[in-house]
Amino acid sequence: MNHHDTPPQTARPVPLSQDSLPKNMWAFKHTFRHGQCDPAGIVYTPKFFDIFNQAIEAWFCDHLHIDYYDVLGPRRVGLGYVSASATFFAPCMMGDEIEIYVRVHKLGGKSYEITLHAMKGDKEALRGYFTTVTTSLESHRPIEIPQDIRSAMQNYRDATD
Amino acid sequence: MNHHDTPPQTARPVPLSQDSLPKNMWAFKHTFRHGQCDPAGIVYTPKFFDIFNQAIEAWFCDHLHIDYYDVLGPRRVGLGYVSASATFFAPCMMGDEIEIYVRVHKLGGKSYEITLHAMKGDKEALRGYFTTVTTSLESHRPIEIPQDIRSAMQNYRDATD
């Protein structure tokens, strides 16, 4: 086994409380439904990644005022992930309501990193990390983050950090 | 921002080729279908986590000969994740066939780590990492990995490492 096989180092993070969150972050509300839960009565892991995606899309459309569907469609800009991960602190069950706070963790030339804090009441239930590389959907090659997206993210980051 | 907010360090791994995989690993075959792909024509990220879960379940049932559904059901043992992550090397499209090779990366007292190498042809297209803590589905507290599961995983690990 060589070093390429080693999983990422994951020093286990500690869940945040509501008052330790940065101020002014936008949040996406979601109620977990029956069909998102498994026979153990808790949310099926891949469904969290689905909800994280929905949160990012809504954040683009409703808060950054960048039409996510226009970006992927007519503009032919890919927002795919090079990595996606989540750490789970407390189980979520059907009927549970969460608020997902969106943070721009890093804003590079051709990539950006989003952290998502999913709060259940006062406590963080889980946290997601998504690294996007912006690509051309024609060439499938990395491209610079489009200027309007970069500005909107930079403004958001300045306001929340 | 304090150190608790820092995402896991992810030194970007390098995709494996078929002949650099450890020998004797069990693999799960899957063909990506229309409904697993998004309007960009590629597999929707959360679907990879779903397929990774299916691979683990099939590995339990078909190769370890541990009935995954009996574990979660009558035996009331939880196999939930404390973390789940994936790194993406190459996009997958509808009709693409992958083989997911299962590796036991770590086998602790109350937790185990699985690495999943998803090969498309000769090249690794993506890799998943899942850390499970075994719990009682009554108390929701961590318990020792049940002996039959531990033995089966240890045998598998010895044979493949």
Added chain:
Amino acid sequence: MNHHDTPPQTARPVPLSQDSLPKNMWAFKHTFRHGQCDPAGIVYTPKFFDIFNQAIEAWFCDHLHIDYYDVLGPRRVGLGYVSASATFFAPCMMGDEIEIYVRVHKLGGKSYEITLHAMKGDKEALRGYFTTVTTSLESHRPIEIPQDIRSAMQNYRDATD
């Protein structure tokens, strides 16, 4: 081929416009997201059934004030379907917003039928039909519709028909 093999007769229904809907129906709002759409750019058919389910759950919880999760959980009452169907009038795409109007079509002793009118703007985009038989989750046998659910549905029906 005997008569048991014959699919249900489906005289093709005609889409309703907003002003031909019965008054006072409760509606569930949904925005279709990227991950609900397929490579043809339109919502993947099974996702409509998922959203219809979510609409019914929200209608129970938010409007009928019956805790759907309490019914299925501690009360051990099953609300499974004996049939589910949908008719599609116009395609839905990512970013499209719909409002799903819930109608109690029939209220029997051990079963009820729900019709769901999914409006996109002024026009019905699709319509769902769900027939539920209430069961005991212990015996898996049909039981009378619990009185609180029956009353709430009857009141709703009286107010909307």
Added chain:
Amino acid sequence: MNHHDTPPQTARPVPLSQDSLPKNMWAFKHTFRHGQCDPAGIVYTPKFFDIFNQAIEAWFCDHLHIDYYDVLGPRRVGLGYVSASATFFAPCMMGDEIEIYVRVHKLGGKSYEITLHAMKGDKEALRGYFTTVTTSLESHRPIEIPQDIRSAMQNYRDATD
């Protein structure tokens, strides 16, 4: 309430046994997984529609030798549904294996109807009905069923009816 509001007439069909199925039908095998089941321990209804879709895709690719993904992709032919429905005879649980037998029920000029018999052991557990109208993905208008698809379906139908 006018006649447009009336749900389709559904004379409740009777489940078939294995030996009452037409001969020579192609079948798709599926094992229901944890993530397809809900907190009541049974398969979540929309997942059946997903599996029916997967069965149809596999039937195209593996048995009719028509590349479903080529049809939707480069050939720009839509195979969307104007109606989809299912009747449920017996619940399915995680770990259950089913075989879905595909039948061409009707083959029209611009539309075809597929019936799917999902057998659990010797008994039909559920049945699906899907009506497709073939369309141009450019104009979104109905088109004649492409000749290679029609021939393949007609041959299949002749062999099984």
